[in-house]
Amino acid sequence: MGIEVRDARADDDAALARIDVLTWTSAGSPAPPPAPGTPFFSDRTRPDDILVAEVDGAVAGYVALGDTLPVPAHRHVREIRGLAVDPGLGRRGVGRALVLAAVDRAARAGAVKVSLRVLAPNTGARRLYERCGFGIEGVLRGEFRIDGVLVDDVLMATFPGGEPPRPAARSAAELRADLRDLGDDR
Numbered sequence: 001m002g003i004e005v006r007d008a009r010a011d012d013d014a015a016l017a018r019i020d021v022l023t024w025t026s027a028g029s030p031a032p033p034p035a036p037g038t039p040f041f042s043d044r045t046r047p048d049d050i051l052v053a054e055v056d057g058a059v060a061g062y063v064a065l066g067d068t069l070p071v072p073a074h075r076h077v078r079e080i081r082g083l084a085v086d087p088g089l090g091r092r093g094v095g096r097a098l099v100l101a102a103v104d105r106a107a108r109a110g111a112v113k114v115s116l117r118v119l120a121p122n123t124g125a126r127r128l129y130e131r132c133g134f135g136i137e138g139v140l141r142g143e144f145r146i147d148g149v150l151v152d153d154v155l156m157a158t159f160p161g162g163e164p165p166r167p168a169a170r171s172a173a174e175l176r177a178d179l180r181d182l183g184d185d186r
Contacts, residue, residue, distance in 0.1 A: 003094055005101040008050035008062065015059035016040040016052070023084040027121050030144040030151070051101050053085070053094045061085035063098040065106060068115060078106035080116040083125070099132040107160035114160065119144070120152035133158040 008016070017040040024033040041047060045064060053061045064082035068074060080102055085094045106114045116134065118125050134156040143153035170178075 002056065003060070003092075003097045004054045005051055005097055006054065008047040008052045010041065010047055012047070012050075012052055012059055012062075013040045016050070016062050019059070019061060019084050019086050022087055026146050028119065028125065030119065030146055030153075049081075051098060051105065053098050053101075055089055055092070055094065059086075060089045061094045061098055063102045065102045065114075076110065076112040078102075078109070078111040078114050080114065095128050096132060099128065103132065103158060103160055112159060112161060112164060113157055115155065115157040118154050118156060119146075120154050126154065126156070129156050 017034065017038060020034045020040060021036060049064055049066050051063050051065065052059055061084055062082070063080060065078055066081050068077050068079040080099065083095060083098060085098070103114050114134075115137070116129065118129065120126075120139070135158070136154060137157050138155040140153040140155065142150035144151045
């Protein structure tokens with residue numbers, strides 16, 4: 001079984017829409033399920049944003065990669081916005097190949113950081129992301145109400161070129177001086 005990851009094409013629409021319908025669960029997405037017959041590609045999801053995995057020539061899954069915030073100061077960050085693998089081809093390395101290809105594409109485009117959000121109960125996806133080098137950056141507690149239950153949203157990220165250096169710690173006196181300079185005499 002050979003896995004090939006390539007750029008999406010417009011003619012992948014039906015296969016990707018089928019995978020979306022097959023893989024949707026409330027454990028994986030806070031959004032409502034896609035209605036049958038809904039096209040995969042739209043104004044929000046363009047072929048340029050998608051990498052497709054093929055197994056023996058058949059579409060097996062996809063990963064969506066995009067910008068997180070549309071501001072110049074945030075251009076160095078890319079976000080994995082979706083990952084799905086045909087259930088009949090799960091546990092064969094397709095998801096891993098897609099995630100690693102997305103991180104590689106982001107790094108080649110100049111990204112310093114690749115982030116994602118995953119629902120806390122989706123432990124399989126969280127383990128996959130951890131095996132691909134992602135670490136937890138934070139948890140938004142009770143971010144979604146799904147099936148009547150509050151669900152945490154886990155923020156994860158990886159740094160393809162290695163973690164950037166942390167800013168130097170500032171002393172309390174330095175922070176007070178900064179506040180005075182801003183006109184706040186606390």
